[in-house]
Amino acid sequence: MAYLQIDHVDKTFRRGAVETSVLKDITLIIEKGEYVSIIGHSGCGKSTLLNIVAGLTPATVGGVILQNREVNSPGPDRAVVFQNHSLLPWLTVYDNVRIGVDKVFGRTKTRTERNAWTMHNLELVQMTHARDKRPGEISGGMKQRVGIARALAMEPKVLLLDEPFGALDALTRAHLQDSVMALHQKLNNTVMMITHDVDEAVLLSDRIVMMTNGPSAQIGEILDVTLPRPRKRLEVATSPAYLKARQRVLEFLYERHAYIESAA
Amino acid sequence: MTMTVLKTEPASVLPPAAAAKVLPLPKPERAFFKTSVLPKLKGFATSVVPPAVVICLLLAVWEILCRKAGATLPPPSRVNADTRELIFDPFFDRGGLDKGLFWHLSASLQRVALGYAIAAVCGVALGTLVGQSMWAMRGLDPIFQVLRTVPPLAWLPLALAAFRQGHPSAIFVIFITSIWPIIINTAVGIRNIPQDYRNVSAVLRLNPIEFFYKIMVPSAAPYIFTGLRIGIGLSWLAIVAAEMLIGGVGIGFFIWDAWNSSHISEIILALIYVGIIGFLLDRIVATLANIVTRGTAYN
Ligand SMILES: Nc1ncnc2c1ncn2[C@@H]1O[C@H](COP(=O)(O)OP(=O)(O)O)[C@@H](O)[C@H]1O
Ligand SMILES: [Mg+2]
Numbered sequence: 143m144a145y146l147q148i149d150h151v152d153k154t155f156r157r158g159a160v161e162t163s164v165l166k167d168i169t170l171i172i173e174k175g176e177y178v179s180i181i182g183h184s185g186c187g188k189s190t191l192l193n194i195v196a197g198l199t200p201a202t203v204g205g206v207i208l209q210n211r212e213v214n215s216p217g218p219d220r221a222v223v224f225q226n227h228s229l230l231p232w233l234t235v236y237d238n239v240r241i242g243v244d245k246v247f248g249r250t251k252t253r254t255e256r257n258a259w260t261m262h263n264l265e266l267v268q269m270t271h272a273r274d275k276r277p278g279e280i281s282g283g284m285k286q287r288v289g290i291a292r293a294l295a296m297e298p299k300v301l302l303l304d305e306p307f308g309a310l311d312a313l314t315r316a317h318l319q320d321s322v323m324a325l326h327q328k329l330n331n332t333v334m335m336i337t338h339d340v341d342e343a344v345l346l347s348d349r350i351v352m353m354t355n356g357p358s359a360q361i362g363e364i365l366d367v368t369l370p371r372p373r374k375r376l377e378v379a380t381s382p383a384y385l386k387a388r389q390r391v392l393e394f395l396y397e398r399h400a401y402i403e404s405a406a
Numbered sequence: 407m408t409m410t411v412l413k414t415e416p417a418s419v420l421p422p423a424a425a426a427k428v429l430p431l432p433k434p435e436r437a438f439f440k441t442s443v444l445p446k447l448k449g450f451a452t453s454v455v456p457p458a459v460v461i462c463l464l465l466a467v468w469e470i471l472c473r474k475a476g477a478t479l480p481p482p483s484r485v486n487a488d489t490r491e492l493i494f495d496p497f498f499d500r501g502g503l504d505k506g507l508f509w510h511l512s513a514s515l516q517r518v519a520l521g522y523a524i525a526a527v528c529g530v531a532l533g534t535l536v537g538q539s540m541w542a543m544r545g546l547d548p549i550f551q552v553l554r555t556v557p558p559l560a561w562l563p564l565a566l567a568a569f570r571q572g573h574p575s576a577i578f579v580i581f582i583t584s585i586w587p588i589i590i591n592t593a594v595g596i597r598n599i600p601q602d603y604r605n606v607s608a609v610l611r612l613n614p615i616e617f618f619y620k621i622m623v624p625s626a627a628p629y630i631f632t633g634l635r636i637g638i639g640l641s642w643l644a645i646v647a648a649e650m651l652i653g654g655v656g657i658g659f660f661i662w663d664a665w666n667s668s669h670i671s672e673i674i675l676a677l678i679y680v681g682i683i684g685f686l687l688d689r690i691v692a693t694l695a696n697i698v699t700r701g702t703a704y705n
Contacts, residue, residue, distance in 0.1 A: 230624070
């Protein structure tokens with residue numbers, strides 16, 4: 143039985159009389175504990191797809207089914223880590239995580255337990271040292287860590303990541319990728335991650351969903367990444383399976399569905 | 407002043423550093439003096455000396471111009487001599503309207519406080535409505551845009567007709583003067599809440615009340631305080647004018663009364679007080695804004 147199912151989803155944006163079809167007939171099944179990446183050229187509709195799963199954007203046709211129930215409004219069971227962190231700047235790091243904990247576990251956990259759970263999640267992303275800082279006082283990578291802690295603390299059924307490392311420099315990005323990999327290993331969450339970075343997709347994912355260019359983007363191809371876990375960045379980088387997967391994705395993106403500026 | 411401070415201090419600070427081995431205690435004191443007291447003194451000097459110099463110059467010019475025979479306004483020395491009693495005894499109360507300046511100012515401030523407080527509450531509420539709802543904006547915004555251009559005093563006859571008393575009418579004028587910038591700025595602040603914050607609150611499933619005080623108010627706070635600051639300034643502008651027409655106790659009436667009895671010096675003194683209090687009111691709201699919006703700065 144499928145855990146998360148995106149079922150024949152179409153999305154059309156309407157602005158006045160002008161209609162643009164962004165997504166066309168997207169069907170995707172994600173199993174529990176799976177790490178799935180969505181890759182595609184900029185503007186093809188990746189964020190739109192993630193927002194539909196999150197419930198932030200309604201699908202025009204079709205729907206999303208999570209554990210046999212249709213989901214069409216946002217909720218903490220599908221926590222999102224946004225590209226630009228979206229921390230509330232007037233709250234401290236601790237309070238940014240705590241606000242979610244209070245909302246989700248307000249009825250089921252005591253105050254002490256919620257405090258402990260907040261601290262536990264900050265610990266998972268190694269951010270306890272900055273618990274009393276405000277988002278304006280920490281670096282971009284740290285903000286993204288707190289965003290991840292906030293999402294994890296809601297104990298989501300599916301973790302949705304929208305280019306979570308897109309705005310970071312290469313070193314911070316690699317560091318954070320390793321952290322996310324370790325967390326996935328430890329917690330075994332179901333993850334749907336959007337990216338436009340081929341290496342990131344291959345390194346982190348169990349499956350890579352490649353999207354064709356818009357308008358009316360579709361799923362072009364799905365690639366299983368069979369590399370054993372835990373994966374070590376340096377060891378994996380030279381393994382034939384890694385290079386082959388990488389090659390497949392590159393071919394898809396740059397030969398068969400090359401990004402044409404005028405068509406976008 | 408500044409020159410001597412700058413020149414002598416480094417010389418007197420150097421020797422104790424060498425003597426520190428023998429006498430460890432004075433060192434931190436010196437360091438404290440150098441890092442904490444000295445910059446403060448310098449800051450004080452740079453912020454106080456220039457205005458003091460300018461004020462002295464202006465007073466001198468004023469004195470020279472108004473000393474001459476036939477001058478219509480009193481020179482500062484006369485103002486000082488005439489208003490000595492008012493300055494040094496602001497608390498006297500000889501019954502009726504013959505009271506010290508303190509009583510007049512406090513009556514005006516009470517009116518402003520009441521009218522402004524009502525305006526702040528209603529303004530933020532209406533601004534939230536207009537900023538949040540497309541239909542409320544379409545319906546109310548044109549009306550607000552027209553009403554806000556009506557000069558404060560033009561409301562006074564209408565208020566007198568409605569309330570039949572001076573006191574509530576003055577409060578109404580304060581209210582109606584200060585509410586527009588509060589409404590408009592709050593609405594802009596609400597409309598400018600980043601979509602990200604709305605998404606976060608949607609994922610957290612915040613209910614409307616939680617959304618209001620956990621997301622909306624903090625996010626719009628800088629805008630709301632801009633409105634509140636403009637509002638307090640306008641209130642103080644309006645109260646003096648309104649009180650001139652209404653009479654009774656109040657700084658506006660005090661000025662009008664002084665004019666009727668040709669006490670020009672008293673008018674000048676009152677104007678100085680009005681200016682200083684207006685400045686203080688503005689600083690109070692600005693300080694409050696700084697405290698409340700400390701963490702709100704966008705990053
Ligand atoms: N709210 C919207 N209204 C109209 N068009 C939109 C809206 N959101 C996204 N689009 C369009 O949908 C397409 C896909 O956008 P998006 O999902 O953000 O792409 P990606 O995340 O893959 O870069 C773009 O062409 C964009 O202009
Ligand atoms: Mg995107």
